[in-house]
Amino acid sequence: MQLLLLAKAPLPGRVKTRLCPPWTPQQAADLAAAAIADTVEVLTAVPAAARTLVADGPLAAPPGWARIAQRGDGLGERLAAAFADTARPGVATLLVGMDTPQLGVADVIAAAAALAHADAVLGPAEDGGWWTLALRDPAAAAVLPAVPMSSSDTFARTRAALTARGLRVTTTATLRDVDTAPDADAAAAARPGTRFARTLTALRTAA
Template sequence: MIQLLVIAKAPVPGRVKTRLCPPCTPRTAAVIAAAALADTLAVAGAVPAVRRVLVLDGDHPAPPGWVCVPQRGNDLGRRLAYAFADTALPGVPSLLIGMDTPQVTPALLAAAGHALGTNRAVIGPADDGGWWALGLTDPADAAVLPEVTMSTAVTGRDTRAALHGRGAGPLPLTRLRDVDVAADALAVAAACPPGSRFARAVARHLTGAPEGVR
């Protein structure tokens, strides 16, 4: 059994998904971000876990039964490292995901959790060169993350190399596309299951389609 961590930013206009603007406005970008977070939390809530934690920058309600832990650190690498350290449960592996892959499924998360049963670390590569998921059996291995430059085309490669340096070479998971710009949002929305809040928000606010689409 694993612990699931969702690291997220409160969907406040002007603070989230700013690379969607234009064509979005800060308000509609925040609506899309809120939908992505809602879908992600719903999927994570459907996966068996010892504990589910929302590691949050800002103020946003966590689902019932979730623990909410504030982010800390001056940059993303440190925030990720502290997310693992501040939520560590002895003997329980942690799987961390973000809010930018709302197309993720319970089956993908369950497979990642299963892989953590026999591997010290797992990583889910993203199409842009980063990663969408990182699982660690030892939270101390997250100490390498502040050394990795985040949000670049080689972040995934450098994260894998840093973990290899600790003897924690990660097993790769399924590759996913995360949402950075409008083209990503459209592609990810098309990959979401029926009923997706994210797909509906994109259809309404990014493509101009009627609200009833999907």
């Protein structure tokens, strides 16, 4: 199993803009940076054949990680390219994004383990999207550009597209993406010890 982290450089005005208000663009960027750091820490703790940061913008690879640039016009194309550009013969791939700082090691291990009895594993997000996709054969990600992303039915459409390709698809735990201020509060409450939670607390204290 190899692990991918799809992430955007935490630059003010380019990330987590739906957190503004109540937070400023710089504060939203600080929360994004904390979310990335938390996710890197979790993925580094999970046994893997390789770990790759799939970056949009000036974001350096963590120690021991590879780095590639995102490519493609839309999110679906970028996701498909991430799987294609990192594919290794006979090695499954699990991808997560930077939007679930409450993610734990057990969540990733459970998603990876589910591939033992499936060709694809999807982790539903509460907003109708998904927070992880694991593929026994990374080439199956070729279906993603045709799936509308950031929609209330993205999970359902992704599952349908994978099934139509002939894959056995199973699901893993449901998580909540951090898009809005209430999402951020919920993620911090789910894992109070994370950098994300500490950053959010510091912002509130300074306000």
